[in-house]
Amino acid sequence: MAAASFTAAKFLAPVAARSGGEKAPPLPAGASSSSFARAMRRGGAHHPRLRTALAVSSDVLAGNKAQAAAANPAVTREEALELYEDMVLGRVFEDMCAQMYYRGKMFGFVHLYNGQEAVSTGFIKYLNQADCVVSTYRDHVHALSKGVPARSVMAELFGKATGCCRGQGGSMHMFSAPHNLLGGFAFIGEGIPVATGAAFAAKYRHEVLKQSGPDGLDVTVAFFGDGTCNNGQFFECLNMAQLWKLPIIFVVENNLWAIGMSHLRATSDPEIFKKGPAFGMPGVHVDGMDVLKVREVAKEAIDRARRGEGPTLVECETYRFRGHSLADPDELRKPGKDYFPVSFYFFASLVKFLVLTRLSGEMENGIKASLAKFAVVWYSVVPIELVNETLLSDFSFLSSLHSSYLICQHSDRYDEKSHYAARDPITALKKYIIEENLGTESELKSIEKKIEDVVEEAVEFADASPHPPRSQLLENVFADPKGFGIGPDGKYRCEDPKFTQGTAQV
């Protein structure tokens, strides 16, 4: 029998008490006003649990916003235009990448960021030069926001020697030491420990080397996706970052899809922001399609980290307008066939119910048969997986309703893309700027024109740049090329001219 001194009470204590007094911020539960949440409610969800646990927008800062909005605008004119310019740069650049890819100028796996610009701009534009950014393979726009010139990124994508990584990294490995962009990683999750290391180095510089900027600790922001949040490295780094109070922000770009795997099908508890408090750090959910909301959360998280209060987990609800990569046919996110509006299905099923229940006798079977035939033709426009569940199988009223309900569910999924397209962050900011008189239509147009010129120039630069010469092959394998060893003649092999020419066999 267990000793009487053990009680389960300590496991019921709130997280705050265990983590040395740090209070996890109160997260609002319950209904939210975001249209995404309404859509989720209306359509139900694939996952039964999501019918009650809704995605909640960052009402954490609602209190601040309400006061601030009246007195000071959330953003100044200069800031708003800067944010707009950065997001437009991201969008135009990525669209140009798609064009160049299909024209055979860039190759391999290229992952575009269209639709997610608010996350990159919202966070990175608040950072200093000395702050670090770590990204994934979807890193072009993070590089641009951090200040890497568009021409360097484009040249890298074309595989030219003038690229930011001399053409050796490619789309998935963007690095820039002067801008403190620490990659660009192809495997998901492997950048998170690197980001944790950069944050550790910032803390080390402050505490051991006694060097630090005037603002406080240098902050690191790690960007990664929803799929990565099921990976061990994510959890291990959340633990270590909070344990040592590292100046890092973990930003989850939850775009609901990991290639073709829906977040809901892969994750036992899809609310990623809740995993922060499990480790003792604040977890915030924010509408990642609204750059001003993202920026507010970013300010709080970054300032917290700079003061040495530790990490934050921020989940940004966002969406990628294009497929996972340019090679992705993106079939799971669009309707397999044409579909009719939801209301049509509902009324059609109601009519059918009414017709069938009023038939009797021999006529009934004949009419049922013709209706069944009609239904087969009709249902050919309905996605095949619905046919078994819908009106053909059972003619009860409840079944009709249930079928309509299922169709609503699925048609919501097919509406996903247009739903998010309506929340395009660039259009939203443009509207905000004009409504709040922070800028005029023509100013915004001139920004767009300027960006188009920048991107065109980047393409020209990349086109005109030389391919890397053969001599570059062996140059960066080792920081110290003595690592190639000593040759039979007693000299270091790197002194062999074939090494500088790149023709030596290593």
Place this chain on the structure above:
Amino acid sequence: MFEALREALIEEMKLDPTVCVMGEDVGHYGGSYKVTKGLAEMFGDLRVLDTPIAENSFTGMGIGAAMKGLRPVVEGMNMGFLLLAYNQISNNCGMLHYTSGGQFKIPVVIRGPGGVGRQLGAEHSQRLESYFQSIPGLQMVACSTPYNAKGLMKAAIRSENPVVLFEHVLLYNMKEKIPDEEYICCLEEAEMVRPGEHVTILTYSRMRYHVMQAAKTLVNKGYDPEVIDIRSLKPFDLHTIGNSIKKTHRVLIVEECMRTGGIGASLRSAIIDNFWDYLDAPIMCLSSQDVPTPYAATLEDATVVQPAQIVAAVEQICQ
């Protein structure tokens, strides 16, 4: 030997404040093999970091810290645990200098005890040198005496390249008098242990001692083996090895890792590529059996190369 490694760490940490240690139980516990004993008291908890049990992540953390200017020494409590860090070691440690176009360097040292011990069981008796050797951008060295342990540790810490330093569980209590003055061993050079004329025996780490024991028997039988401790597992010191082969024309490789894809396999290819004309006999390679190391003592002894086998092999080569 553990004191030699410890001295090397202390000296380097005093010289350069960016050198730090991270690993499981390196701080307050002083290291499972006492290599970091007392360091946390001397340098503080941040410079001698006790990590949670998350090899992949803290190795990656070491890499990120190195990219931002620190020089971490990452300890795997047992080399075998670093299999969990393989992703970070291969993808990030080896590759980031290249994929960043030379912008970031990764001066980490990854070290830990490996090799077959005394009945530690299969998973604690692994030899990872064969698994890591293909990774481009990585250097690998194996220490075998207190002298070269201290020298190689210092050289590894000072190197701008990522270096994996293989120590051996059974060698930590080896004793040897080492110089008081500062010295460094070259990371890329092999060590001449015993000059000879009849056959070149190439070995590293613990097998050096089995070879030297066999050498005593061989000398009594009238043979004159030349014993070279290759030390640098990647890259090979082809100069020392080549000069020896040119003298003796016969090669025996004695290693502790598995035969399949082992260091001996690579060394054989390198010798054939470079010194084929100088060989009078096929290269012989004695490796451990391709078997998960059994717990039972008799079976465990049978998996690794024993001095008697070495003697028999030399006799066969020198016929």
